[in-house]
Amino acid sequence: MRLPARRIAPGRAEGTALVSAVPFSFVGGADAASGEILDEATGLRGERFGGRVFAFPHGKGSTVGSYAIYGLAKRGLGPGGIINDRAETIVAVGAILGGLPMVDDVDVRGILTGDRIVLDADAGEVVLPDVEAKPVVSVFLRNRGRVLLVRRSERVGSFQGRWSAVSGYLEGGEDPRERAVQEVREETGMKAVTFRAEGRAVVARHGSTAYVVHPFLFDAPRRDVRLDWENVEHRWISPDEIDAFDTVPRLKDVLISALRGR
Amino acid sequence: MRILVAIGDMSRAPRLVPITSAHVSGASYKMVGDPGLEFLEDFALEARVAVPTTVNPLGTDLRQWRELGVPPDFAEKQERIARAYETMGVRPVYSCTPYLLGARPGMGEHIAWSESNAVCFANSVLGARTNREGGPSALAAAIVGATPDYGLHRDEGRQPTLVFDVGARIRDFGFSLLGLFAGKEAGDGLPYFRGFRATEEDLKWLGAALASSGSCGMFHLERGTPEWRSAKTKGLRTVRVAEGDLEDVRREYTTGDRPDLIGLGSPQLSADELRGIARLVDRTPPRIPVWVFVSRIVRDACPEAVATIERHGGRVLADTCLEVTLLEHRFGTVATPSGKGAYYLPSLCKQKVVLDDIRALLERYA
Numbered sequence: 001m002r003l004p005a006r007r008i009a010p011g012r013a014e015g016t017a018l019v020s021a022v023p024f025s026f027v028g029g030a031d032a033a034s035g036e037i038l039d040e041a042t043g044l045r046g047e048r049f050g051g052r053v054f055a056f057p058h059g060k061g062s063t064v065g066s067y068a069i070y071g072l073a074k075r076g077l078g079p080g081g082i083i084n085d086r087a088e089t090i091v092a093v094g095a096i097l098g099g100l101p102m103v104d105d106v107d108v109r110g111i112l113t114g115d116r117i118v119l120d121a122d123a124g125e126v127v128l129p130d131v132e133a134k135p136v137v138s139v140f141l142r143n144r145g146r147v148l149l150v151r152r153s154e155r156v157g158s159f160q161g162r163w164s165a166v167s168g169y170l171e172g173g174e175d176p177r178e179r180a181v182q183e184v185r186e187e188t189g190m191k192a193v194t195f196r197a198e199g200r201a202v203v204a205r206h207g208s209t210a211y212v213v214h215p216f217l218f219d220a221p222r223r224d225v226r227l228d229w230e231n232v233e234h235r236w237i238s239p240d241e242i243d244a245f246d247t248v249p250r251l252k253d254v255l256i257s258a259l260r261g262r
Numbered sequence: 263m264r265i266l267v268a269i270g271d272m273s274r275a276p277r278l279v280p281i282t283s284a285h286v287s288g289a290s291y292k293m294v295g296d297p298g299l300e301f302l303e304d305f306a307l308e309a310r311v312a313v314p315t316t317v318n319p320l321g322t323d324l325r326q327w328r329e330l331g332v333p334p335d336f337a338e339k340q341e342r343i344a345r346a347y348e349t350m351g352v353r354p355v356y357s358c359t360p361y362l363l364g365a366r367p368g369m370g371e372h373i374a375w376s377e378s379n380a381v382c383f384a385n386s387v388l389g390a391r392t393n394r395e396g397g398p399s400a401l402a403a404a405i406v407g408a409t410p411d412y413g414l415h416r417d418e419g420r421q422p423t424l425v426f427d428v429g430a431r432i433r434d435f436g437f438s439l440l441g442l443f444a445g446k447e448a449g450d451g452l453p454y455f456r457g458f459r460a461t462e463e464d465l466k467w468l469g470a471a472l473a474s475s476g477s478c479g480m481f482h483l484e485r486g487t488p489e490w491r492s493a494k495t496k497g498l499r500t501v502r503v504a505e506g507d508l509e510d511v512r513r514e515y516t517t518g519d520r521p522d523l524i525g526l527g528s529p530q531l532s533a534d535e536l537r538g539i540a541r542l543v544d545r546t547p548p549r550i551p552v553w554v555f556v557s558r559i560v561r562d563a564c565p566e567a568v569a570t571i572e573r574h575g576g577r578v579l580a581d582t583c584l585e586v587t588l589l590e591h592r593f594g595t596v597a598t599p600s601g602k603g604a605y606y607l608p609s610l611c612k613q614k615v616v617l618d619d620i621r622a623l624l625e626r627y628a
Contacts (some may be wrong), residue, residue, distance in 0.1 A: 009264075067298045093398045097265070
């Protein structure tokens with residue numbers, strides 16, 4: 001799998017991934033003398049960076065964090081590279097001072113601790129050679145503040161019975177937005193929908209498979225939906241109701257990304 | 263330069279803009295620790311500042327540390343941090359109130375300051391332009407002489423995001439309470455205040471508290487700050503502030519009841535404020551020590567006030583400040599009128615806090 005990324009600090013790092021699902025502070029979060037992770041909330045307590053590629057959503061805490069990254073890097077105890085969802089100045093400055101390659105604009109939840117990984121900041125990408133990417137479009141139709149959820153039938157290939165947005169696989173080289181329009185037509189019978197936004201890709205991992213979901217938001221002129229064989233029921237919900245539904249993995253993140261746009 | 267370009271890219275800044283001064287936080291050994299000491303010493307081997315640069319308070323007064331019971335190792339490392347900064351060419355005055363030290367940036371001047379209260383004062387009261395820099399980015403800007411042009415450097419970044427309609431009567435200590443209240447409401451927004459008048463000193467306390475409980479880099483005061491006329495308030499959410507709201511804030515931040523120190527600073531006091539405190543202490547001597555935090559310049563300018571406070575068992579400490587100094591080795595509860603102090607003392611100094619007006623505190627602990 002290849003994920004596009006934005007270069008923050010130049011360079012390339014190769015190795016295994018170390019992933020925290022929560023924001024991280026290098027002050028208090030790691031021991032300066034050993035490079036051992038201390039922050040319990042990361043789920044990595046007791047691990048050492050040891051040159052691995054460290055992925056976490058974003059930095060937090062004191063700006064002294066920049067100096068802490070520098071100190072770890074100087075002693076060879078820090079990560080070999082850094083991947084963030086969204087870079088902020090503390091970690092970005094630290095990576096530059098420490099000479100560590102760094103990228104952001106990557107959904108770090110698509111990476112698992114232990115994955116083989118190549119971080120190529122200069123090429124602007126992150127590569128997971130052992131992970132197979134399955135690109136998918138996921139479309140939220142919106143009408144007067146409500147968005148459409150559909151429940152997947154027993155006849156589809158995956159996640160039967162779960163709630164989802166209108167979705168479909170992308171075939172090689174296909175334009176995601178065109179595929180999105182087509183899926184809407186097939187699954188709902190609606191033709192006159194209006195493109196509103198495409199969000200940043202959300203990566204949902206399922207073992208060594210990664211569903212790379214391209215989120216879309218379209219406005220629908222009406223609410224009458226004609227389902228095809230792929231779905232068995234539908235519901236127009238307010239976006240804050242999504243937690244009440246048993247959905248396909250990470251559908252809430254896909255919705256947030258679609259609503260936010262690029 | 264690479265730091266500034268990376269920050270500029272992340273913030274979608276179209277260019278770097280030249281600056282006339284820098285102010286760098288991250289000088290207290292208590293705050294930056296060994297990682298900061300190591301970096302600053304390495305950096306000082308080559309780096310030199312390109313514009314007039316001031317630095318935040320240290321972790322102790324290096325001329326009085328023995329009397330304060332500061333461990334020698336701490337003082338030695340603190341001394342090395344100061345030396346590293348001075349090697350880089352900064353002005354050797356360690357203050358969180360660079361705007362009181364003579365060289366004040368003017369209206370529209372671009373600067374790169376860290377230290378949240380100084381940022382708030384420079385933007386709001388002086389009309390200068392700076393983002394809320396972190397220590398490392400302000401240092402990078404000092405060396406390059408420029409900073410990324412985004413946020414508060416641009417007209418559109420200086421527009422208010424919410425209005426505070428203040429019905430309460432605000433005097434002296436009330437500005438700290440109002441700042442704490444408004445910062446919590448405003449978050450990372452930009453407040454527009456109306457309903458009171460204020461001196462420059464009042465605005466200093468308001469901004470310091472505002473920039474602590476919120477991450478505000480600027481505010482407007484109707485008929486009070488230089489850019490209020492260009493602020494567009496139409497359609498903004500309005501928050502009304504009554505006396506009771508401020509009393510709630512005072513109670514919320516009061517976490518102790520038996521202080522063993524009265525701490526006055528955060529930010530450092532001006533010469534006028536120091537003289538005023540000396541008069542109050544002389545009139546109502548407290549039975550617990552009073553520590554007053556000022557810049558070296560102010561301490562040297564007010565020998566009589568210093569002597570008065572010391573005669574009553576207090577201290578006037580220079581080049582350091584209330585929340586970045588070493589208190590936790592001696593004290594457990596600090597009484598202070600500073601909103602910023604009340605906000606940071608529990609986390610940075612492991613102190614309980616009694617937040618109240620200085621006159622009330624002196625009378626209560628006389």
